[in-house]
Every structure is written in structure tokens, then in C-alpha cells.
Amino acid sequence: MSDTGAGRNGMDVFTRLKASALADWQSYVDHDFVRQLGAGTLPEAAFRAYLVQDYLFLIQFARAYALAAYKSRTLNDIRIAQEGVAAILAETELHVRLCARWGLSRADLDAAREEQATVAYTRFVLDCGAAGDLLDLHTALAPCVIGYAEIGRALAPDGADGPNDHPYREWIGEYAGAGYQSVAATARRHLDDLAARTMTDRRFAELSALFGQAARLEADFWQMGLDLGAR
Amino acid sequence: MSDTGAGRNGMDVFTRLKASALADWQSYVDHDFVRQLGAGTLPEAAFRAYLVQDYLFLIQFARAYALAAYKSRTLNDIRIAQEGVAAILAETELHVRLCARWGLSRADLDAAREEQATVAYTRFVLDCGAAGDLLDLHTALAPCVIGYAEIGRALAPDGADGPNDHPYREWIGEYAGAGYQSVAATARRHLDDLAARTMTDRRFAELSALFGQAARLEADFWQMGLDLGAR
């Protein structure tokens, strides 16, 4: 996993960030919601609640990539970020179709209220980007962008590659698939590029704190799914 | 209460916003935390947890007023916002002293982690301001700035003006006092001024949604205090 990196000790920046905020990271990628999702035991109500909030999440996520485009200085960087926005907008359409299969109409989605956990993580990311630079922004996005690939891969044996009747087979397959894995690999390299430009040793501690906070807010997002599903 | 306004029906904008998001507003100003605070029955652990998060809140709050100064176009508007930043920085010093009387050192405060509810409301406000204009920013700030004056006034009979041994007498007195009431009255007039410039009827519905969301996030902030106090 560390062979993509340009950092010291052969570790890429993402690996270093994870190692430095391990407890926060584990609270996110090993969250009960994730375990139940993988085991296929997650209550449908929890998954549906998650899907609705994830739709609202994607809107803010598109804004975060637009922010990255705005903060870019070269045509190439603008283009990369713009393609990110376009990809997220396409993903929301997929999301709407996935929701439809779970009985959630677009009207349901648009009428939904943002939960505290959705507000907390999305606005935290946007504020990291507005107040900081592109490395701050992409560090705050990493638990989501790269973390989902890690979760998808971890769940694949039981999910996407498992029994046909696994209820969350499609979701797991999406993030375990080659397409999304490639997106995440690109994001890891991008983090390395940005770090090579503006990360000193002194700054790493700050980025690690930011990364850990983002991972905790992602864990809170899973917890929200469980809590709403239990109501 | 409506005699300060310049809006229609003799109501100022703040009054209209409250009326349009009444359930959200009540969930905030009549929250159990507030009732227990007024009755003096709030567990000390809840109050202390609140104080710590409120300190972290003030840091982001100072940033919100700095954002208002940045977004201003005239020297006068910059000056008003700058005085807001200075006032909040002074308030944090008062806050540190208040915390000390509750056994919380500055080191405790600086070592504290931001809770989800703190992140959610503060970054929501900052994002409203970054993405929108000054009216969006001040509408998102209003539940805090103006709401605390309303809460202080409502609790005063039992608190600041009540028995000397009320545990939260000092806190209530701070917000019920003439100084803070005047700050809030100025903020109400400022909201009217901003609305006269950029608020059409069509926009009011959007501002009301934003105001309601901010009030709910404030209610979540109180709930966090209760939850942390019960741990």
C-alpha cells in the first residue's frame, strides 16, 4: 500500500496521515455501520437514512471541488478540479437511481433536512479549503475520497465478490471496483504532489490533526446512519 | 419586541425570521439545557462541558466577524466588523476567567477537542458567509448573537435578579445585562439595514431556511452540553 508514495520511509503522505491518527482512522473505517454493512446485517432503515444524507453530502462535495478549481493557478489544475466536479455531479445521478431502487424519490431527497453530522463534515471540509490551501482541502477530503476505496476493498470479499443476495452488494461493488480504486489512487498521488510543494515537517502535525478530525467527523456520519435507522 | 424594525407589518427582520421558523426557534431557546440553566438544576458537568466548547466556538466566531470585515466595501463597514472581532477577542479573555472559576485552566481549553455540534454550527456560519453575502452571514449568526440576549432576558428573573446563590447567576447576568442587550439590539438593526439592501420577498424564504437550520444547530449545541454532562 505504501509503494505509491514519494515521502520518507517509503510511505506516501496518506499512509503517514493514517499512521499518525490511527485511533481516529479506525473509529471510522471499522465503525459498526461499516461492519454491519459488510455483514449484510445493517438495518435497511439505517442504510436508507445514510443514502439520503449522502445525497446532501454530495452537493457540498461538488462545491469543495469547485473551491479547488477556484483556488488553482494553472489551467491544468483547474481542469483536474473541474473534472472532479463533473464526476461528482454524474455520481449524484447514479445516487438518485440507487436511491430509487431503495424507494427514495428525488423529491424525497430534495425535501430532506441536513443532519448535524452532514453539516459538520461538509462545512468543515469547505472551511479547511477556504481558510487554508489546496493541501488543507485535500487532506480534509482524504478520509472520504480515499477512505471509501479502503472500505470498499475491505468489504469486497463478503460483499461485491460474495453471495448474490447480499443486500449491499451494489454499494460495496461500486467502491471496491477498479473505477473507484483508480480515483482513490490518483487522489493519493495528488496529495503527495501537493505535500511536496507546501508540506514541511512542522506542518505535518497540523495536517495530521486536521485529518484526524475529518476521520472522526466521518465516523460521526456513520453513527448518524445507525441512530436514524434505530428511530 | 417588534418596535425596532423597519420591515413590513411593523416587524423587523429578526422577528419575521423567528416567526417563520418558530418550531426551530423554540427548540433552541426553550431547550432543556436552557430550562435547567435557568432553574439552577443544570448539572455542573454539563455546564463545564458547554463552557469548554463555547471557548472553541468563540475562536470560530471571531473568524466569522473577520470574514465580515473582509467582505465589507466601505471603511465604516470594515470598522464595525473589526470592532466585532476585537469584542469577541476580549470576550474570550473574560471566558477564560469564567472557566478558571469553574476549575478549567487555559491549558484545558486549548487541549480540548471540538465536538461535532461545535464544528457543525461554526463551520455552517462560516460557509454561509463565504458562499453568500453579509446578509447570509449575519442571518446565520443571529440565533447566537441575538438569541443569547433573548435567553438572558428570559432567565433573568430567576437568575441574575434572583437568589444570590444561583449557580449560573453570573452567566445569566452577562447576557441579561444592558451591555449585551445593547449589542443584540445593534445586531437587529444591522440585519434590517442589510435586508433593506439585498432582501427581496423571494429571498426571504431562503433566509428563513438558513435561520431555521442555524437555530437547530444551536439547539444541538445545548444538547451536546447535556450529553457530555451525562457521560
Next chain:
Amino acid sequence: MSDTGAGRNGMDVFTRLKASALADWQSYVDHDFVRQLGAGTLPEAAFRAYLVQDYLFLIQFARAYALAAYKSRTLNDIRIAQEGVAAILAETELHVRLCARWGLSRADLDAAREEQATVAYTRFVLDCGAAGDLLDLHTALAPCVIGYAEIGRALAPDGADGPNDHPYREWIGEYAGAGYQSVAATARRHLDDLAARTMTDRRFAELSALFGQAARLEADFWQMGLDLGAR
């Protein structure tokens, strides 16, 4: 020309803005650079200098639309702005090819320094958007987005529809063409939509000042072309 508008007196917002800042507007659309361009007498050196700076302009212009996407609240508004970014990125590729026909390589373009006039207009627009709301941003963009359509149409009889050997026939045809005219018509309607949401009478004077300043900065941009061509 005013039949697109939804504003009072049958005038759309763009028409009102032009009327309110007429001298500034005329200094831009009737600038000597424009007249010489239409007459085909503009020195080639001036046109080439303009092309280079216009390339640098487009980079910032793409950032301005990314800023609009970031400042959007709905998927639809994000999508519209994102398509704007994509269109500008495509336009820069066309621009590079146009430059190639005038002997300017991509390396020439990337090595070029931004002139004062390029910095002034582009950063003014970006700051209007960052400090204000979407209406401020699109008002500052209007002289460029909508003004070029007006200039193209005015020059078409002599240029795109004129003699085959007109040196600037291609440039004029681009902006006089149905494709660009449609882009500009959409931008006018968008300005009306935004104004219906956040423009009061009191605000119009501010927007007019901003629009006039943007038009003057566009006139300065033409002047820069003449000045550089005369060196």
C-alpha cells in the same frame, strides 16, 4: 434589445445597468481598439498582444466560474457554473489554435507575463465574487460575457459578413455567431434571475457602480492592446 428583460419599464437588468453607466459602457464598446478591429486596420502587433493577454484572462475567467460553482447552493446552480468552467476550458483550446495561426505557440502563451490591465480586470471580478454574492460576480462578468456579444454583432456587417480578406473575420465571426449570441442571451436571463432574488432599488446603485468600473477596466484592456502594439 430590451425584449429579453423581466425588469421594470420592460428593461432587463443588463439594459438598466448599461443605461446607468453609459459613458463607461461607450468607452468600452466603442474603444479605438474595437473600431480598428472592425475596420480591419488594427495593427497585427496589437491584436497579437491582445490574444496573449486574453489567454491569460481566460485562466482567471475559468476560476471565476469555479467560484460561482462554489458559491452555489443547489445542484442545478453548481451544474450551470460547472458547465461554464468546462466551456471556458474548451475555449482556451480554441484560443490556443487561433493563437497558433497568428504565430503564437502555447509556450509563448505560458511564458507571457500578465499585464496590469489583465490583472486589474480579472482580480477585480474575482474579488467582487469572493466579497459579494453571485449577483455581484455576474454583474462584474457582464461587460465581458455579454459585451463581447454586443461588439461581435456590431462588427459583423464589416467583419464576419464582410469581405473574405478581413484580417479579423474569424474573431468577429466567433462572437457574432449564433453560438456565442446564445451564451450571452442566457447570461442576460441569469442576471435577471439573480436580481429578482437579491436586488432592491437601493442595491441597484451599487451594482451600477460595480458594472461601470468593470466596463472601464475592459476599456483599459483594449487600451493595453493598442499600447503594446505600438511599442
Next chain:
Amino acid sequence: MSDTGAGRNGMDVFTRLKASALADWQSYVDHDFVRQLGAGTLPEAAFRAYLVQDYLFLIQFARAYALAAYKSRTLNDIRIAQEGVAAILAETELHVRLCARWGLSRADLDAAREEQATVAYTRFVLDCGAAGDLLDLHTALAPCVIGYAEIGRALAPDGADGPNDHPYREWIGEYAGAGYQSVAATARRHLDDLAARTMTDRRFAELSALFGQAARLEADFWQMGLDLGAR
């Protein structure tokens, strides 16, 4: 001059930036406007034109420090930036009084139009800060904040410490004085602190380009004074 620095070769970051963009720097600090100011031969009309634009400049400059406060993460950094805003607001009052002695009323100042050179430098700085981080912002501000101290010191022998009837004695004395020299020294150390956090060797080239562009825009600002004075 390099004894304040923490950088390599004993040079502080400001010294390295100057050395890397020397031609641009000289075009600014040795500009004809500066020479004539020092010699006392600068036409009064040029100086007055400069004073008016410098007043408009200060408004944007205050916004730039408010942006720094907004982008800060700690109370201490917010406080430092906020004191910067307060100092600039105080400086504008001094500026109004200086202008009055040159026959310029506050009404003259408020009615003045921003010249292209004023827009270009100020919005460039603000955009550097909005798109980048605090190091970008303070690098773009450095030619102004630190450069004026260098110019003041260079002109002091002829100006502040020269004959009593030197027409620009007061202006030179302001920037040559211990108070302003200390402000500039603090700004140099701040630049070093920021660089220690986020400046890698790879980034230095970008900062140097940004610094050089800012110095050229400052030179354009002087030129504007000469041009307006010659009308």
C-alpha cells in the same frame, strides 16, 4: 539587513525573495516617483494624485488583513491580524489628516475613482490570499509593508533628516521612523515563521514569481502617480 533571517545562507525569506526578483524590485524601489520624492522635485499634482489613490488602497489593505484574520486558526493569529486591521484603520485617519494639509477633503477622497493601478495591486493581493494561504497573502503584501520601510530609510538622509523645507519631509519621516521600521521588521519575521511552516524549495519559485509580480504592480502604482500628475 539579513541578520533577522532564519533561512539558509543566513538570509531571511524577504531577502531571498528580493534577490530572486531583483529587476522587479529595483523597478519599484528606484522608481522615478521615489527618486523625485526623495529629491523634493516630485510635482505636487503627482503627490496629491498618489495620496488619493493611497487612501483607496488602504481600504483594500484593511480587507487584506481581515482576510488574514479569517484565515487564521488560532486566537493568537487572529489577534495579530486583527491588530493589523485596527492599525490600518488608524492609519487611514492619519492619512485623511495628511490629505487635508494638501488640500484634499474627506469628501474628495470618498468621491475619487480607483485607478487601474490601484485595482490591479489591491485585488491581486486579495486574490493571492483568497486562493492561496497566509504565506501567499503576506508575500504579496511584502513589497508594500516591508518595501515602504526600505524606501523610507533610503530617502531619510535627504528627507526626514534633511532640510526643514523638504516638501515630502513628513511622508518620508513617517516611513523612516522607528515606529514603521519596527512594523516592517515584525512583518519580516512573520514571513519567516510562515515560510518555516509551508515553504519548501519547490514552492520558493512560485512565491518569487508572486513577489516579483507584486513589486511590478507597486511600480505601476508609482507610475500612475507620475502619469496623473502630468495630466
